[in-house]
Amino acid sequence: MSDLQKRLAGEAAALRVEAGMVVGLGTGSTAAWFVKALAERKLAGLRCVPTSEKTADLARELGLPLSTLDDTPRIDLTVDGADEVGPGLALIKGGGAALLREKLVWEASARCIVIADEAKVVPVLGAFALPIEVVAFGHKTTANRIADVLMDHDIGMPARLRQADRGVVRTDGGNVIYDALCQAIHDPVRLADDLKLITGVVEHGLFLDLADEAIIGTDDGVRAILP
DSSP: OHHHHHHHHHHHHHTTOOTTOEEEEOOSHHHHHHHHHHHHHOOTTOEEEESSHHHHHHHHHTTOOBOOTTTOOOEEEEEEEOSEEOGGGOEEOOTTSOHHHHHHHHHTEEEEEEEEEGGGBOSSTTSSOEEEEEOSTTHHHHHHHHHHHHHHTTOOSOOEEOEETTEEOBOTTSOEEEEEOOSOOSOHHHHHHHHHTSTTEEEESEEOSOOSEEEEEETTEEEEEOO
């Protein structure tokens, strides 16, 4: 039933968009439902900033007008999915390997709505592996530094280089992704700060104090969560 829940959340979020808005388009399966629902509304004066090439391709196919963050640096509303939605709308994102571009768009937005199925709502972040985007040059050395930080946070499992059938996963920016199997992140603010201090780490998937609202799809409709 998660596909139904994702669709309901995406459709509900599309109703929040008004004509003439600049809208950030998220990445992932739930965000794709939002993009489809938004295209069906055919709003005048809409401009859309996609967070990944995959989302850009979908939006272009559906006839949505695209812009870039450079051309439209002030975004009215971004709608995006999440891999986990924790207390206070702290999020883990990056399962779609677009976390850097997503965070750039989120931080440029006046308002951000996260959409998800109800299984993504958790009492503590960390069951979903935390994505960490790393510069490809010397990435194994960077991974060793990441392991030291994780140990300091009582996370004993080393981060794993993300691979797919075609080999090492590369982001749209050419970076690689390491996934940290945290199990539970008890101090996400400190972990976020510590990871960003590592030379070679470009970004991490902890999205903190960025979401203004969550729209959660359920079997009976949608419900809203505020921070």
